[in-house]
Amino acid sequence: MGVELFADLHIHSCLSPCGDNDMTPADICGMAKLKGLEMIAVTDHNASANLPYVQTAADFYGLLLIPGMEITTKEEVHMLGYFPDVPTAVAFGDFLRPHMPKGKNRPDFFGHQWVMNEDSEVLREEETLLMGASDLTLKAAAQAVRDFGGVPVPAHINRGSNGLLVNLGFVPDDIAFTAVEVWRALPCSHSAQSGRVVLHSSDAHYLGDILEAEVKVPLAERSVSAFLSYLRQE
Numbered sequence: 127m128g129v130e131l132f133a134d135l136h137i138h139s140c141l142s143p144c145g146d147n148d149m150t151p152a153d154i155c156g157m158a159k160l161k162g163l164e165m166i167a168v169t170d171h172n173a174s175a176n177l178p179y180v181q182t183a184a185d186f187y188g189l190l191l192i193p194g195m196e197i198t199t200k201e202e203v204h205m206l207g208y209f210p211d212v213p214t215a216v217a218f219g220d221f222l223r224p225h226m227p228k229g230k231n232r233p234d235f236f237g238h239q240w241v242m243n244e245d246s247e248v249l250r251e252e253e254t255l256l257m258g259a260s261d262l263t264l265k266a267a268a269q270a271v272r273d274f275g276g277v278p279v280p281a282h283i284n285r286g287s288n289g290l291l292v293n294l295g296f297v298p299d300d301i302a303f304t305a306v307e308v309w310r311a312l313p314c315s316h317s318a319q320s321g322r323v324v325l326h327s328s329d330a331h332y333l334g335d336i337l338e339a340e341v342k343v344p345l346a347e348r349s350v351s352a353f354l355s356y357l358r359q360e
Contacts, residue, residue: 128346132339133165134158135192136206136281136307136327139180141170142196143236143257146332150246151176153333155183162339165353167327169194169206171256172226174219175241177212182244192353195219196281197271198257199264204281204288206307207271208357210350218274227258264294268301277357278303282329283318285309291318305357323357 137154138145151168158166166189168180177193184191193215194208209215230253231239239252262270268278280290280297283306290297290306297303297318305323308314325343330336345352 128344129348130342130344131164131190131348132162133341133343134163134328134330134337135165135167135169135194135208135325135343136196137166137168137330137336138196139168139170139176140238140240140242141173141176141252141256142331143171143231143233143239143255144331145170145237147238147240148333149331150242151179151183151244152246154180154336155187155189157333157336158189159187161336163189163337165190165192165343167192167194167206167208169196171196172198172219172222172258172260173239173252173256174215175252177215179242179244181212186244190348190350192350195222197222197262197267198259198288199267200259200261201264201293202259202288203264203290203293205264205267206279206281207276208279208354209271209274209276210354214274214276218271218276221270221274222260222262225260225262226254226256229255229258231255264298265301268303277305277354279305279307279325279357281307282309283307284312284314291315304359323359
């Protein structure tokens with residue numbers, strides 16, 4: 127017998143330069159619990175350093191954490207990567223780092239990039255700007271996520287210049303995406319969704335933007351592996 131979990135699967139922490147400084151691992155998980163969520167994914171821009179501390183906070187609040195990342199491809203398309211565990215997601219962050227531009231962040235312009243622990247203490251500030259595009263094409267980035275045992279999911283495909291449909295105009299058949307994230311407030315072509323798992327998430331950069339308990343995800347069991355199998359349609 128399966129389960130259905132209230133979820134928000136696209137949340138940015140204070141490590142993302144566009145993420146509010148209040149988006150600490152503890153505060154994200156506390157707000158998610160307060161809003162009645164049961165499963166969350168923290169998906170910072172091109173980085174995963176806060177995930178170990180999010181995991182500790184998620185365990186404290188009884189939340190299922192899906193370790194994730196929002197990757198910017200060479201085409202400047204945003205793609206979510208969901209991974210089987212935190213160490214794998216951290217390893218993917220290490221893999222991605224040399225594929226990113228070397229420019230330094232300007233906190234006064236882009237915002238700070240804080241690595242914080244589960245007690246909301248600053249451990250360090252990431253100096254390299256995390257918002258740039260990697261040198262990996264969409265196809266290469268998707269394959270890299272799969273090579274790490276994860277599932278690639280194009281993010282907010284119908285919204286913004288970084289959405290796949292806005293940027294490329296179509297979902298490439300040769301990448302075989304089994305799931306897409308769709309922004310509920312905007313129309314989206316049926317063909318882009320047909321035959322794929324469709325996720326609806328907040329893309330929250332502020333605590334108040336984290337979803338209420340309104341989107342349920344059906345799983346065979348309460349586990350990360352079951353979520354990845356759901357995305358793969360296994």
